[in-house]
Each structure stands twice: as structure tokens, then as C-alpha cells.
Amino acid sequence: MAETREAPAKKTRIGTPTCDINRLLFRGKDTLNELVGKISFTEGVFLAVTGKMPSPQQVKILDACLVVLMDHGITPSALVTRLVADTVPADIQVSMAAGLLTIGNKFMGTIAGCGALLERGIASGLPAEQWAADIVAEYQRTKRRFPGFGHPDYFPVDPRTVRLFQVAEEAGVSGRYVRLVKTLESEIERQGGRRLPLNATGAIGALLCEIEFPVAAMRGVAVISRTAGLLAHALEEQETGTAWPITQMVMKAIPYDDAP
Amino acid sequence: MAETREAPAKKTRIGTPTCDINRLLFRGKDTLNELVGKISFTEGVFLAVTGKMPSPQQVKILDACLVVLMDHGITPSALVTRLVADTVPADIQVSMAAGLLTIGNKFMGTIAGCGALLERGIASGLPAEQWAADIVAEYQRTKRRFPGFGHPDYFPVDPRTVRLFQVAEEAGVSGRYVRLVKTLESEIERQGGRRLPLNATGAIGALLCEIEFPVAAMRGVAVISRTAGLLAHALEEQETGTAWPITQMVMKAIPYDDAP
């Protein structure tokens, strides 16, 4: 029943398949001779996304962003991974993937939201103060929230933001996105009448802009980073078995009550 | 309706939640002062899984393993990510997680299978040749396949295996697992009558044993590694739109035919 048919006129610029036995290429590099044993995984992530090898400065920033988001204890993502790890213990990729599904707009998706906003600010060509004044007025009028600002636990500053900006300064990044986001933070406080600290995801959005990491890929940094923490939670679940006591505790805490 | 209830007598050794505002710890380290800006993400992965900081040698090996598996072009995992990225474009974590679900026993799950086998070999205390002779005889008798051996495209050697072992030698790893897996490869050929080359996942299983990375976490290395490639595929899908032509091509290639 095999017949010939037209193939889609498409190509990929990412990598060669293993069946292409005469060359093993990834983003134009010889995988075995130029990459394996030569570059770090973080350099590989940058290369995968941008098609270019990063500078040491870019690596330093990307590593800091990947390290800071690895884990925050028993988060919703960790909880989901633990519950699935308990029921599908042999396939750790399933529990890790399930936990990653929680990285939505509410939590780490704000990285890209903040990054996109800052790109818009730089693209406007306006002085930082003027752009910030305009955008804050616009958001106030339309009652929109700024992605990457505010945190339930950290006030008046998010200590992770402080540290990330310190790393950026040490690395010598140019800093125009960092300056812009700080201007925005001040303007939000000025117009809003109360401080709303730039949180870690907002800071990461600014830093990823600094290293020319595309906005469309920014949430992916959270995904990659969190895999490390979720792997640890899946393993700990297999050792300590928290899923069942957690379920029982929640079951009792949320009783069935059908009264209207 | 709030009442008090008994909590599970459990604890976590991974990290503190953000609500623990006076300390931000990960595996006993001060996250902001000891980790962010100080360690690479690869070091973070090792720390997350083992609770210990890796030696430079261990980092070199883990980086090589993470880099070699990032991508192999249009694999089933990349295909799944592309199809989901086309339908859920705004939430890149969903398409990445979907692609990760393919990392089962058939493909990269063999890393842990090979690692577990080698650990058993070392634990046996037997000379490598004797253990290999016994285990190959046992597998032949029970018609089981050796995880991490054989490849549809690479023969007589998997070039990735060659390169990974070269990196290991340069890094100066002790090599007892590498020697054991090579002995096993020879013995499989001797008893089986034909060569079945150690593939990249088998080599990674051996190398992760060398750096004391636990078997239970080995498949997680494939998960973390592949996130980099899948992020690139999700982004490329948004630029080039391959999902629809792929679906149409497959639709035509697999016609409906209800005849018995």
C-alpha cells in the first residue's frame, strides 16, 4: 500500500537525526567534536534557543537564572510531582512532566510577561522615566497588573532580585533593562501609592533581556530550571512517601458538604 | 469551618519555601550567597539529586551527558512537542511537558536500566569477565535484551559512546564501570555471535555510575537534557508551522480502511 506523496516543504535548523550517520550536527556545530566535553549544559541551552554560542557573561547570567528557580520547597509543582511519583513510580518522566504543567501565567509565566514589557519599553525609544510614567498610567486606568511585581512573602524587597542584580553587575552586563525595570518599580510605587517590589521572575525577565535571550523562550528557562527541583522531589517521594498522608490531610480539611 | 488536624510526620530535605523569609536554603546551602552566581546549573542538578556539591570531574561528566542528549532532530519527543506547541502556543510548558512524556523505557529509559545492571555487577564482587559471562548466559537463556546495547543506525560503534568515554578518560574518572560495560559488550558479542554496540544511553548509564549519580535519578538526566532541545522545537514550530503539513502527510499515509 506504500505510495509516494508530497512532503511538507519544511526544514529544521536545530539538529540532525541519528540516521544521518555521516554527521551529527546541532545548530551548525559538530556535536561530538565541538560540544560534548567542551561546553556546559547551560551553554547548550543558550545555543539551542538562539543558535549562537553565549559569551561568558551570558552564561553567568543564564546560570544564575536557572539556579535561582530550581526549587522553593513544597510548591504546587512539587506537590503535583510527588502525587504522580507515588502512583507512577517507575516512569519518573511522567511525574516530572506533570509538575511542569503548573508553570502557567500565575507563577513563573510572569518572566516572559515582564521581559516582553521591557522590550516594548526599549523599543519605544522614549526616556525610561517617560515610558514608565505612561505605561503605569495606562495599566492603572485599565486595572492591569504588572507581571513580575509583588510577592506574598517578600516586602519591601525580594532578596532574590537583589542578589540577581548583584550577579549581573559583577558580570558587567550593560544594564539598560535593569535600569528600566527599576525605573518602572519606582514609578509603580509613585503612582500607586504603595511599594510593589520587583520579584524574582520580573528580575529574571530583565536579565534574560540583557543577555538577548528571546522573550518567546523565557518561560522555558523556568521549565528547564524546575526540572532539577522536581527530580529531587520525585526521588524524595519514593524514599519518604508523603503523597498518601498529604492526600488524607487534604481530604479531611476539605469535607464533602452538599448543602446549598 | 477551620479546625485543627493532625499533620503527616514528614519533612523535606530539599529546600525551604519562600514563606520562610528568614532563610532561603537548598540542600543545606544558602541559596543566594552560596549558589546563585556561584555555581552552574549542572552543579545545581547534581546538588539537587545527591545533596552534595560535585567535584570538577563530576561536573565535566554530567555536562557531557546532558549535552549529548539535548537533541536528535525530529524524534518522537520533538514531534509531540511540535504538535502540542501548534495547538497550545501560549503555554510553552505544556508542549515541553508533552514531549517529555515520550522518554519511556523504549528510548532514554535504558540509561537507568544499564546503570542498574552495572551496579549489580560491581556489587557482585566477581571479576568482570566472570560476571559478564554469567549475566550474558542468563539473559540469553531468558531471551532478555540488554538495556543500552544496539542501535538502528550506528554499527559497529555508536560514535557518541566513543566520544563520551574519551571525555571520561580526559576527566580522569576511575573507570571501573566503563571497564565493566566494555567487558559486557565483548561478552555479548562472543556469546551472541554478533556485535551489539554499546549505545549512547548505555555509555551514559556507565558514566553516571562513575560519578555516583543514583540509578533512580538517571532517567531524570535525559528529561533535563531533552528540555533544551524541546524548547528549541517549540520555538521553531511557532516560526515555521510544521504541525499541520505533518498531520496532513501522515493522514494521507495512513488511510482509513475498515476491511478485515
Added chain:
Amino acid sequence: MAETREAPAKKTRIGTPTCDINRLLFRGKDTLNELVGKISFTEGVFLAVTGKMPSPQQVKILDACLVVLMDHGITPSALVTRLVADTVPADIQVSMAAGLLTIGNKFMGTIAGCGALLERGIASGLPAEQWAADIVAEYQRTKRRFPGFGHPDYFPVDPRTVRLFQVAEEAGVSGRYVRLVKTLESEIERQGGRRLPLNATGAIGALLCEIEFPVAAMRGVAVISRTAGLLAHALEEQETGTAWPITQMVMKAIPYDDAP
């Protein structure tokens, strides 16, 4: 280490846990005596979502919607399920769940989009013609697409829409949402200058409005429906093994080409 702690003041109105051994309730009904052996699964779906038992008319409509979306051959959802079923064969829930992740805004998510639009139309209190004229003008001005209209294969009508509306008429539904969506279809053609047929998802959106199925749950109908088709694809994959030939075909059709 067990201590007491405050529980969230929350409750669930869905069902009792199995540990509540003296009663097994679901939505206020005695599960074993009022539901099992007494109602169909479709009635159960309606009860689960709305908390009420459906009328025979509502069941007829919901069944028609669930049946029509079960399968459309080798769709992206079926393709994803087949690729995952090949790599994780023992856990059929993983391949089914992976396939369900494709039910995004692009495909079946338009059910709820259309349903929400029609609810807005009815809530406006305006005559159908006037509301349709206004909303079409608004969408034209803002270049938005109407969810549930247009189809790459079906023109000038989607035969599924025709059949679904026939079933609704036979069942004797009141028809105000059906009339509204038909008015909208005419108005889109009138103002747009070309016919854009109401497709099956748009028709389902209208019918689910007719039976008072909440808009927030409408996409769930597609999820439930498609599980039946995806189960069949997962099983067929295990018998016929299409994943590997598909991957090879796509691999060849999308070559690696790094030229700018």
C-alpha cells in the same frame, strides 16, 4: 513531629471520599443506590458538572455532542497519543493524557468560545439580528475571528452541524441559541462578503447552551469525548506500530538545513 495546624475553610460539593465508609455520595445522590446501574455515564457527566440530573432531552443532546467528537482519524491528538503509546506502552493513561493536551484554542477550544459569545448575545436582550449586526461589525473592525466558524474541508456547510441541529430539533430543544447562531452565520456572510460555515464545534457550543451546560465546562465535553477515540488509537498503535514509520517519514520530510 506531628503537630496541629489550621486547615483551609473549604469544602467540596462533588463527592465523598472512600474513607467516609458510612455514605458514598456524589452530588447529593447515593452513588450505589441512585446512580450505579441506574444512570448512563452521559447522565453522570451532566450531574458531575451541573449538580442536577438531566432531562431525557438534555441527555440526547449531550450524547450527540460526545459521540460526534470522538474521533476524526489521524488528527494531531491521535498522532500524539500514538507516539507516546509507542514509548510508554504499559501505561495507557499517559498516552491518552498526552493526546488530550492538544485540545487547545485552535481546535476544540472553540466550543466554549462560541458558547460564551452566544450567552453574551442572549444576555444582551437585543433582537438577534441587531445583536449579530453589532457583533460582526465589532469583530470586523478589530479583525477578530469568530470561534466555531469556518473549516478547511467543509464548504458551504459542515455536515456535522446539519446533523447536530437535526438531532436538536428531533429532541425538541427550544432553539433560541440555535436560531441566534444561525443569524450570526448569515450576518457574517452578509458583512464579510463570503460564507464562513458554522462548524461542528460552533454547533456544539450552541447546543450545550441549549441544555444549560455551563460555558466553563464546555471544553471538557471535547476532552471526555476524545478519550474514547484516543483509547482506540493507543490500542491500534500497539497492534500496528505506526509511530516509528511515521517518525521516519517526518524525519525525511523535514531535513536539517542550517543555511540562513
Added chain:
Amino acid sequence: MAETREAPAKKTRIGTPTCDINRLLFRGKDTLNELVGKISFTEGVFLAVTGKMPSPQQVKILDACLVVLMDHGITPSALVTRLVADTVPADIQVSMAAGLLTIGNKFMGTIAGCGALLERGIASGLPAEQWAADIVAEYQRTKRRFPGFGHPDYFPVDPRTVRLFQVAEEAGVSGRYVRLVKTLESEIERQGGRRLPLNATGAIGALLCEIEFPVAAMRGVAVISRTAGLLAHALEEQETGTAWPITQMVMKAIPYDDAP
């Protein structure tokens, strides 16, 4: 760049794609004229899996199985769906799919385990008592657990099993699998010295055997069934917001403690 290529010599027996505009077939039936408006979704599930239309008796049994597993309150699956629904609220298919990932061997996967065992028993051709005596002795010797037996909350009987068997009797199923599983239950008690009641998943495994539903598809019944409950939990989560209080409660209950 389009070229011709060889397609895999494969076909599907499930359904036609929408691009096949002259016929819309599903399992050999005319979808619009023979299925939509004519059959229930439960009949559709049976048809999808087996390729045959079920008898009224088979429908009654399949409906009872689908209804009994829809929900059990705050289970791990419901918990996962709630956590994901909170973070990805707009895409209900993501939270439903995440919850389905928990249907592993530990919980509902035992349906197929029990079904496979009973098929083996019938295939043996031995009298029920003799087969049960042999298999229980074998499992005792190898310390294996019988899938579908025992329950943390229900003793000495699982009331769901009682009701399901009552439904089966009313429906007039032949009962050879039911008799076999009851014989097995007695033998487990006799040889083990204590009662281990046949639970709902075991009973469902037996009933699905009775209606000739293939073992490979049995876990899929749990997947389909649970989608109804998970849809309800995703919706309730959006109304009541339990994810955050649950996370906080668990966070406090499982403190970070790095002491060895």
C-alpha cells in the same frame, strides 16, 4: 523543497479524517446517520474499542463501571487537577490531563491486572477451585499481591463490589468471570488466613471480562470515567480556590529539615 517519499504501509481502522469529505466513517459506521443522535457515548466507547456495537446488556455493565469510578472526592487525581487548574485556568484540558496521569498501577490500573488474571484462569480450562488453589499458592510463594483485592477503608466487603455484581446479575450476564473471581476471593482467604475483599477495581476487571472488553483497554475505562469527576474538580477549583490554602497547609506540614 517538496519531494516525493515513501509512506509507511499502514492503515487505520478507527475513523476517517475530516478531509475525506465524501464519507464520515467511524469503525465502519456512517458517523452522522448511524451514530450521532442514535447511540449513547457509552455505546460509542464500546464501538471505539472493540469495533462492534454492544448489546443492551453490555451497555448496562459498561455504564455501571464508568459511573462508579467517576469520583471519590479529594483523591490524588482530583488534587493534581485542582493544583494545575489554579495555575493554568484557561485550558481545562491541561488540568484534566494532569490528573489522569495518576491513574497508574497503584490505583485504577489494577482493573486490567485483575482482568488479565481472570482471562488466564478461564484460558487454563481448569475447574475454578483448582485454578484458584494453584494461583494463590503460586502468589503466596512468590509474595505477589493480587490486583483488585484489599482496600484501606472497606472491610469485610467493598460495597461497590456488591452493587456492581448485583447490577450484573440484573443484567443477566453469564457470570463465569464473576464466579471465578469470587472463588479466588475465597481461596485467598482460605490460604492466607484472613479476608482480603475483592475491591471495586477487581470487580470491574471481572465485569469487563464478562462483556468481552479487551484487557488492554481496561485501564482506559478508568481514564474515561475519571474525566467526568476531574472536570467537576477543575470547575469547583475555579469557584472555590482550594489550591493555595492546600499548598500552604502542606508546606507547613512538611517542614524543611536538613539534619541527617
